[in-house]
Amino acid sequence: MSQSLGQTIKERRERRGQSLKQLAGATGLTQSFLSQVENDRSSPSVASLRKIADALGTSIGTFFAGGSPNGRLVRKSARPMLVHPKFRWRDSLLTPSLSGKLQVIWTQIEPGGGSGDEAYSHQSDEECLVVIRGKLDFWVGEEHYLMETGDALTFESRIPHKNRNPGPGRTEVLWVMTPPSY
Numbered sequence: 001m002s003q004s005l006g007q008t009i010k011e012r013r014e015r016r017g018q019s020l021k022q023l024a025g026a027t028g029l030t031q032s033f034l035s036q037v038e039n040d041r042s043s044p045s046v047a048s049l050r051k052i053a054d055a056l057g058t059s060i061g062t063f064f065a066g067g068s069p070n071g072r073l074v075r076k077s078a079r080p081m082l083v084h085p086k087f088r089w090r091d092s093l094l095t096p097s098l099s100g101k102l103q104v105i106w107t108q109i110e111p112g113g114g115s116g117d118e119a120y121s122h123q124s125d126e127e128c129l130v131v132i133r134g135k136l137d138f139w140v141g142e143e144h145y146l147m148e149t150g151d152a153l154t155f156e157s158r159i160p161h162k163n164r165n166p167g168p169g170r171t172e173v174l175w176v177m178t179p180p181s182y
Helices: 005-015 020-027 031-038 046-055
Strands: 081-084 089-093 103-109 126-133 135-140 143-148 152-155 161-164 171-178
Touching: 005 031, 020 031, 020 046, 031 046, 126 135, 126 143, 135 152, 135 171
Parallel strands: none
Antiparallel strands: 081 089, 089 103, 103 171, 126 152, 126 171, 135 143, 135 161
């Protein structure tokens, strides 16, 4: 059975010999919140998860759980996943390695869900998202886009961005970024 997101974060923090207080100082998040995340009583936004990953010297991709990619092939039943229950969002990693030149993620966002109120950025040079199903409110910096099925948007991942599914149904998004940094 795979570890929860909180267990994975706690194990990585402890392996680095970092206390919760040190992690809080490095992320700007409170010790209380981080403790709740590690004990799976709270779900971090993508922006908070990005801060945690940076402070632990890793990428969000290392928090994906489960799955067993086989060489080049990632079967639907073996996709590593990252679930954000509070934000009603589920990421599936479609690329078999974090060490390649490309990262592809399939995301399902329930109505009202999204990455959280705080925009986040990461170190990929370029990112493209395609709305496969549903609608997506997407912000890149100060620009806002209401995207619909079939729409695609390309932008620099270093520009703070965030998203939200305005509903009424589930939204499915395909993200492609290079190099991998999520």
